Amino acid sequence: MTTKTAVTVRVPAKVNLQLAVGPAREDGYHDLVNVFHAVALFDEVTVTGADSRPEGACAGLGVEDATGGGLAAHVARVPVDGTNLAARAAELVARTCGGPGAVPPVRLLLRKAIPVAGGMAGGSADAAAALVACNTWWDAGLTRADLLELAAQLGSDVAFPLLGGTAVGTGRGEVLSPVESPGRYHWVFALAEGGLSTPEVFAAYDRLRPDAPVPQGDPDLMAALAAGDAARLGAALSNDLEPAALELRPELGAVLECGRAAGALGAFVSGSGPTCAFLAESPDHAAAVAAALEESGRCERAVTAYGDVPGATPV
Numbered sequence: 416m417t418t419k420t421a422v423t424v425r426v427p428a429k430v431n432l433q434l435a436v437g438p439a440r441e442d443g444y445h446d447l448v449n450v451f452h453a454v455a456l457f458d459e460v461t462v463t464g465a466d467s468r469p470e471g472a473c474a475g476l477g478v479e480d481a482t483g484g485g486l487a488a489h490v491a492r493v494p495v496d497g498t499n500l501a502a503r504a505a506e507l508v509a510r511t512c513g514g515p516g517a518v519p520p521v522r523l524l525l526r527k528a529i530p531v532a533g534g535m536a537g538g539s540a541d542a543a544a545a546l547v548a549c550n551t552w553w554d555a556g557l558t559r560a561d562l563l564e565l566a567a568q569l570g571s572d573v574a575f576p577l578l579g580g581t582a583v584g585t586g587r588g589e590v591l592s593p594v595e596s597p598g599r600y601h602w603v604f605a606l607a608e609g610g611l612s613t614p615e616v617f618a619a620y621d622r623l624r625p626d627a628p629v630p631q632g633d634p635d636l637m638a639a640l641a642a643g644d645a646a647r648l649g650a651a652l653s654n655d656l657e658p659a660a661l662e663l664r665p666e667l668g669a670v671l672e673c674g675r676a677a678g679a680l681g682a683f684v685s686g687s688g689p690t691c692a693f694l695a696e697s698p699d700h701a702a703a704v705a706a707a708l709e710e711s712g713r714c715e716r717a718v719t720a721y722g723d724v725p726g727a728t729p730v
């Protein structure tokens with residue numbers, strides 16, 4: 416067993432460059448073509464030993480705002496009990512070690528910079544980081560393939576932050592094929608007050624698109640990525656969930672408009688929203704788009720981040 420005092424893993428947020436959504440399946444899930452792209456907006460998950468012997472392997476979980484106040488309201492919405500996806504990830508790793516009784520109990524600390532319920536898969540990112548951190552802490556010996564399998568059990572979006580980079584997800588989004596892309600892209604994210612529930616956004620989508628076709632990849636998007644061409648990528652960005660998110664949050668339309676007016680190469684709702692994402696030409700342009708968004712008063716905060724970046728990494 417380890418002699419470490421703590422293990423910390425840093426994990427990126429994602430933005431979907433394409434999110435094509437099929438009709439609801441009989442099991443309630445949707446078939447997706449989901450082009451994930453990891454961006455340099457990171458949560459950190461730290462595992463330490465715990466004194467108490469809890470029912471499970473996770474004796475406690477704390478959440479902090481890593482941005483120095485910018486995400487205080489977001490952090491307050493994160494559950495600190497066994498329903499937290501990072502705690503569930505820890506329990507899953509413990510089970511592979513023979514059950515919670517077979518491993519010393521741990522505490523998890525999440526330091527969040529990824530908006531909560533913002534369509535950037537922050538909870539899934541924390542779960543991926545907790546898988547990696549607990550694997551190290553308990554010397555569980557799980558391979559990358561093992562971790563990817565556990566990730567798929569936790570949720571459709573948990574496998575991608577283990578890989579990072581850019582990848583196409585099919586099925587429920589969990590079957591991943593990495594995409595080589597030589598470019599570095601400069602993004603702006605407009606954060607909104609209050610989250611949007613992913614299941615509610617999918618339900619609105621089902622209402623709006625009862626005739627949704629089988630989702631297909633977009634050759635133009637893949638060509639833009641292969642060429643590292645930001646302008647072409649900006650024109651190809653797409654999100655089938657955007658009309659549903661806009662129906663639930665009509666005010667996001669003005670946020671998108673504001674980014675377009677500031678010259679963004681592409682403007683779209685990130686995943687299930689309400690975060691809006693903008694592709695900029697350069698780091699300076701990203702800073703200018705972010706300033707325009709903040710000055711408009713139409714978003715809570717605007718942050719810049721480049722992509723892509725590697726997945727969950729011990730620090």
Ligand code: ATP
Pocket residue numbers: 492493494498499500501525530531532533534535536537538539541542572610611613686687688
């Ligand atoms: P996705 O894009 O994967 O649907 P999201 O980015 O919209 O997710 P999350 O930040 O993952 O949303 O949070 C969704 C909900 O999950 C939150 O409202 C919260 O109740 C719950 N949750 C569970 N674990 C976590 C976690 N570690 N961090 C944030 N939220 C969590």
